[in-house]
Amino acid sequence: MGNHTTVSSFLLWGFSSFPHLQGLLFVIVFFSHVTILASNMAILVAIKLNHSLHIPMYFLLSGLSFSETCTTVVIIPRMLVDLLSDNKTISLPGCAAQMFFFFGLGGNNCFIMAAMSYDRYTAIHNPLHYPILMTPKICFQLMMASFVTGMVVSLCIVLTIFNLSFCDSSTIQHFFCDMTPVVSLACDYTFFQKMILLAFSAFVLVGSFILIMISYVFIVAIVVKMRSARGRYKAFSTCSSHLIVVCIHYGFAGFIYLRPKDSDSFCEDMLMSVTYTVLTPLLNPMVYSLRNKDMQIALGKVVDTVCRFFSQVISKRAPNTS
Template sequence: MQICKDGEQIITQKSNKTMITEFILLGFSDIPHLQWMLFGIFLFLYLTIVMCNNIIILITQTDSCLQTPMYFFLSNFSFVEICYVTVTIPRMLVDLCTQNGNISFCACAMQMCFVLLFGGTESLLLTVMAYDRYVAICNPLQYPVVMSNKVCMQLLAISWVAAVQAATGLTYLIFPLPFCGSNRINHFFCDIPPLLQLTHGDTSMNNIAIYVLSMVFSMVPFLLISASYGKIISNVLNLSSARGRAKAFSTCSSHLTVVVLFYGTASITYLQPTSNQSEERGKLLSLFYTILIPTLNPIIYNLRNKDITMALRKLLTNLLT
């Protein structure tokens, strides 16, 4: 065994092969002249995401008018968003500052596991939120019973438990694979597609299992959401009041925007065969669903909501008086 100090790669020699125990995240090292500009942009976006989502959590927890299932799920969605971006952006900011993307095998596995955990939870929460809107609009009289506090807690628990199982399962499928040769990941965080490109040997069964789990957490929720909104749109079109139709569509349009952006970029990334993926395009798509969409979510999904804006004004008035 050969061990190198000062952050250099650690390798184990066995049968004339080198087994990787450390990776190097290349990130944006191909554009060194833009490192500090990117650092400033990503820092600003990260602080914006954290601040906006914390505000949403605060007002949904403190305003009595927002103690409904819809805002219960919005609050939890905002919490997951904060966790989701915190797994990737701070590490990327450190790498931009230090120009050193070295990450241990264990740290890489943990980062990928948490990215999958919070991404999977977001996916399932979007599905639950679509179901909540379906019940509220299509079965308003049964809404208090169907979406009781107990049911809301159960749906939230199911989302977390299912995401934990999927994330740990995918991590277990990938990291026991033989990583030989290059240890350079052309990405800004440890993600499935770039990691699979570093593996050797027969990984066909692993790829099938990864594909199936990706389908379960992307296409299945998307189809369920589409079915919910199909029913909602059909019901809304039958309303006699134009004002009622406009209000219902306004409530749903923001959610649909988030759904299309989130599932569109995530599906292209995880459901495309690894051999067909361009590293640079994959990195760009990852920027969309890990940074850009979480930045837009509080605006297009929460802060456009009239109840949220009124609660925010009330909170600011109380703080300033």
């Protein structure tokens, strides 16, 4: 890699064009990040402690929550530091590592959501054989396949990008090492390489989205044939949370990575990336918790347990402080 480039580090320009807003952005992003970590951790603990949630749907949901938490950890802490720091440089290996983990975990999220749609199809299409068709072993294999596929595609993207020559500007017009702002700095970025990167992006986003849509086409076909209105409502209600998350996730991701771009769109893409890297992980746990009664009950038990623990700690310390 060192033989192909004269650049050893990049400058993450980020929100430097809005110095008067950086303090406010830091507060908003910081509390959003804390909320993301707390809500996803609550979901993971609720699923772990509640035996009624030890089913494939919630196993896959816990995998998605953990993966989204890791995705935000790759981007947001660095973003918070840069909002308060004058030194916004990132080394070439650091930039490559950030891009690798972001796209790898992002691809993992996409394929986990595809696995979740297949799980919902299996539960509705063949409920009697559902425990046989979706065993813990199969769920684990789906999770590992999602992770490996995401990481392999991400590795191909990173190798393609960082084998380019960066010899002009080293300023990335973004708050993290995203694909388009980085390749715009390359001297030898050709149409062929552009098509390769577009193909990898389309494979993850369009490929996983097609798998999700195929599952939902079959789900709708099954639900429409149901005679009971209550049965139709119950079937759709089990899919509604997942479908909302899919629309949010693919709406933002598709707009950023699949539409034609030019250098004038970097600022727009950066603002849209805030919604994709901060808002989407913030909304997803809320959607799953607010629209799922079983999850609400489990989270209520977690909150009650935490409150009782702190009340016991306070009551034990109270005599010592008097």
